[in-house]
Amino acid sequence: MSKNNSDQGVLFDLDGTLLDTANDLGAALNHVLEQHEMTQVPPQAFRPVASDGAKGLLELGFGDALTTLDYEQLRQQFLRYYRENIARHTCFYQGIAPLLTALNDNRIPWGVVTNKPIDLTQALLPHYPLFKHCGVTVGGDSLAQRKPHPAPLLYASEQLNLAPEQCIYVGDALRDIQAGNAAKMTTVVAKWGYIADTEVCHSWQADLLAGEPADILEFIL
Known part of the structure; x- marks a missing residue:
């Protein structure tokens, strides 16, 4: 994905990437x-x-x-x-709210592709007003396949009217990067997520290792 490309979108994993659940x-x-x-x-x-x-x-x-x-x-x-008790202690990771706000301000579509069951995902997201701008939400049981299969990502990009190659996928697990690579998306590791040893993710073959959400914005804009 090239910078300053208006025809682009960003898809995110949920738990350990956008929200600390x-x-x-x-x-x-x-x-x-x-x-x-x-x-x-x-x-x-x-x-x-x-x-x-x-x-x-x-x-x-x-x-x-x-x-x-x-x-x-x-x-x-x-x-x-x-x-x-789904949103009692859950919060955005530091830097995520400014990232999503910047995507909205620049009219860059974004969405969520998670392995969390869709009913729980839909119960959780309304607690955080920024998700009203989420262009697509795909849960772990929305389709017959789930990550690391690329199908959920391909479906999400289609819903955003974008080719997979126009999308970034951001996640904190190997299955996220495997799914994104298989879908031919640009893949980004969210190193702030649930990764016990951040050295391990260097072997995941992601396009970018992001230490903080601001790194993603710098990569895009």
């Missing part, structure tokens, strides 16, 4: 653990796993005990608590 997800995990008299998980342990959603967090909290329990029941307990 880890504390609310961790609270849901610890609620379920408490119901089963299991040891609570501290933030330093659940934050790097937050992008992996209910499955990753339940595996972290329950470990081997998960094989002896009803996983679907635990998942429903997790999702119920999370839905009821």
